Every structure is written in structure tokens, then in C-alpha cells.
Amino acid sequence: MKSFDRLDAEPASDPPLSAPGREQPPGPLKRDLIAGLEKGLSVIAAFDQDRPRLTMSEVAALCGLTRAAARRYLITLEHLGFVTSDRKMYALTPRVLRLGQSYMHSARLPRIVQPELHKLAYGMKEASSAGVLDEGDVICIAATTAGRVVSSTLQAGTRVPAYCTANGRVLLSALPQAEVDAWIARQKLAPLTPNTVTTGERLRIEIARARAQGYAAVDQELELGLRTISVPLKSYRGEVLAAMNISVHAARMPLDQMVERCLPALIKIQVELAALL
Numbered sequence: 001m002k003s004f005d006r007l008d009a010e011p012a013s014d015p016p017l018s019a020p021g022r023e024q025p026p027g028p029l030k031r032d033l034i035a036g037l038e039k040g041l042s043v044i045a046a047f048d049q050d051r052p053r054l055t056m057s058e059v060a061a062l063c064g065l066t067r068a069a070a071r072r073y074l075i076t077l078e079h080l081g082f083v084t085s086d087r088k089m090y091a092l093t094p095r096v097l098r099l100g101q102s103y104m105h106s107a108r109l110p111r112i113v114q115p116e117l118h119k120l121a122y123g124m125k126e127a128s129s130a131g132v133l134d135e136g137d138v139i140c141i142a143a144t145t146a147g148r149v150v151s152s153t154l155q156a157g158t159r160v161p162a163y164c165t166a167n168g169r170v171l172l173s174a175l176p177q178a179e180v181d182a183w184i185a186r187q188k189l190a191p192l193t194p195n196t197v198t199t200g201e202r203l204r205i206e207i208a209r210a211r212a213q214g215y216a217a218v219d220q221e222l223e224l225g226l227r228t229i230s231v232p233l234k235s236y237r238g239e240v241l242a243a244m245n246i247s248v249h250a251a252r253m254p255l256d257q258m259v260e261r262c263l264p265a266l267i268k269i270q271v272e273l274a275a276l277l
Contacts, residue, residue, distance in 0.1 A: 039063060043073045044082065044096060048159075053089045100157050104141075109241060110156070112276050113233065114142040117244065120269050121146035124262060129154045130233065130244045133171040136187055138162050141242065150247050151226050163187055163203055164196050164221040166230030167243035173211035174232060174240035180207055196221045215266070217259055225250045229258055231266045235277040244269065 046062040047054060054062070060070035074090055077083040081095045104110055113130045121128040121144045129143035137159040145154060153160050162168025163184075172180055181204070189198040197203050210216035217229045230245035246262045253261070 039065065039069070040073055040077065043070070043077060044092065044099075047090075047092045053091045055088055056090070059090065104156060107141075109277070110141045113242065113244070113273065114144075116269050116273055117142050118144050120244075120246070120265060124246060124265055126262070127151075127154050127247045128245060129167070129247070130242050131160075131167045131171075132242050133162060133168070134159070136162060136183075138165055138168045138171065138243070148249075150249050151223055153222070154247060160222060161187075161190075161192070163189055164192060164218065166216040166218040166228040166245050169207050169210045169216040169218065170230045170232050170243040171240065172207050173216070180204065192222055193220055193224050195219060195224075215259075215263060217255055219255050220250055227253065227255055227258055229262050229266065231263075231270050233270060233277065234274050236274055241277055244273075 042063045043059055043065075046059055051058070051062075056070050056074060057067055059065070059074060060067045063070065063073075065073070074083055074085070078085055078090075082093060083090050084093050085091075109132075110130075117128045117130060125146055125148070127143070127145045127148050127150050129140050131138040131140045138161075140154070140156050140158045140160075143154045143156055152158075160168070162172060172183065175183070184200045184203055189200070189203065190196070191198050197206060206216070215229060215231045217227070219227050222228075226247060227250045228245045228247045230243050232240045233242040233244050234240055244266060246258075246266060248258060248262075
């Protein structure tokens with residue numbers, strides 16, 4: 001049986017620390033990793049909005065496990081209260097929210113950003129959110145609607161594709177071009193609306209535009225009726241830590257007016273936050 005099929009398995013040995021003519025990959029050694037924890041977290045991550053309920057076989061296929069290993073992980077997670085089962089279908093329980101709450105309550109970034117978003121949103125009377133890049137998505141870490149619910153994605157914990165969102169393009173624009181090219185090559189650029197950019201070359205242009213301008217504006221590429229403008233949130237050292245946006249209903253504000261009206265307010269908060277991050 002392969003080592004990852006055991007919950008407590010750890011690789012028995014590592015490859016040589018160095019090899020002639022070969023660069024060592026970044027990251028920890030295999031012997032320092034707990035394979036069971038990695039696989040257990042991947043089982044939790046397999047459930048999402050499109051897959052709220054999964055069979056044991058589906059979990060095995062999504063996580064690269066044997067069916068026997070998937071069964072043990074699901075039994076363990078159910079015993080711990082993170083998963084529930086009904087007629088061979090499994091689903092996450094609210095206890096999983098503890099994992100997200102641990103981040104939201106302990107991480108410095110959301111705690112600093114949230115009050116500034118609140119000030120921005122209520123000053124502009126528009127919805128605002130902040131997010132970070134996680135592989136192909138942007139995860140929202142803070143949000144406030146200021147009484148205007150323009151999208152269900154504008155709440156902490158939600159994930160949206162990075163390629164068709166203003167926060168995503170701002171975060172991608174902070175990466176070296178080689179990393180941007182590799183990232184684009186890994187994505188499936190699905191047409192979520194008639195406005196969505198779906199070619200790698202056009203996406204490179206939009207990311208380069210965001211890099212040159214210092215902001216990104218996206219017009220109804222994620223959802224029809226949703227316009228968004230975003231700027232990067234930088235530390236005092238100039239590192240891009242997150243992105244912050246304002247979102248409006250397309251029927252209420254044209255894109256050029258949005259840039260003229262919202263960008264100065266975003267930049268003001270951006271400057272104020274740089275002293276705190």
C-alpha cells in the first residue's frame with residue numbers, strides 16, 4: 001500500500017540533498033511533512049459550491065486517494081465532527097467554519113483592513129472588499145456592503161476566479177512576468193459572461209495594464225451588472241499583501257465615472273494602510 005494511504009504515514013526517506021547540475025526545489029523536505037494532514041485537508045477542500053455533497057468514490061478521485069483511504073479520511077473527519085454522511089453522500093458540517101474563524105480572528109491583515117473598508121464603503125456608499133491570491137482564485141478576507149448588495153461574492157471567505165476580477169488582476173500584476181505567464185498557462189479561462197476575457201494574450205495585456213496604471217477596472221466579466229475597480233494593498237516595504245476594491249451596479253455608474261469617482265478614495269485608503277501593514 002502506498003504511504004499516503006495511511007493516515008499517519010510519513011515518507012521513509014528523502015532524495016539526496018543535492019545532485020550535480022540540478023537545482024533543488026524550494027520548500028521543506030518530504031520527511032518534514034505529515035502526509036496524513038495534507039490529504040485530510042485536501043478532502044475538506046474537495047467540497048465547494050459546485051460539489052456540496054460527494055460520494056466516497058468522488059472524494060477518492062478528486063483527492064488522488066484509493067477508495068479505502070478516502071473511506072478512512074471521511075470516517076475520521078466525521079468522527080471529529082467536520083463531515084456528515086447520509087445515504088453514502090458526504091457533506092461538510094458548520095464545524096469547518098472554525099478553521100476559517102481561526103484565521104479571521106488571529107490574522108493581522110483582516111483585522112487592520114476591515115475598519116478601513118468600512119470607512120471607505122460608507123464614505124462612498126458602495127460595497128468594498130479585500131482579497132488575497134490563492135492559486136487560481138482570490139479569497140475575500142474582508143468585506144462590507146454599506147447597504148448595497150451588488151454580489152453574493154462580496155463576503156469574507158468567498159472565492160472568485162482571479163483572471164476575471166479586478167482584485168485578481170491587481171494581485172497578478174505584482175508577480176514577475178514569468179510567473180504570470182506560467183499562471184495563465186495553468187488556467188481554464190471560461191466565459192462567465194459575454195464580457196469575460198478568455199484568451200491568454202488578452203489577459204496578459206490586462207494584467208500589464210494594471211501593473212502600469214497601479215489599478216485594475218473590470219466591467220461585468222465575473223457577473224453581468226457588476227463593475228469593480230481595485231488597487232493593491234502594500235506594506236511599508238512595498239510588498240503587495242492583498243488587493244482592495246469598490247464594486248458597483250453597472251446600471252448606476254459607467255466605468256469611466258467609476259474610475260474618476262472611486263479611484264481617489266481607494267488610493268487614499270491605500271496610502272493610509274501602507275503605514276499600518
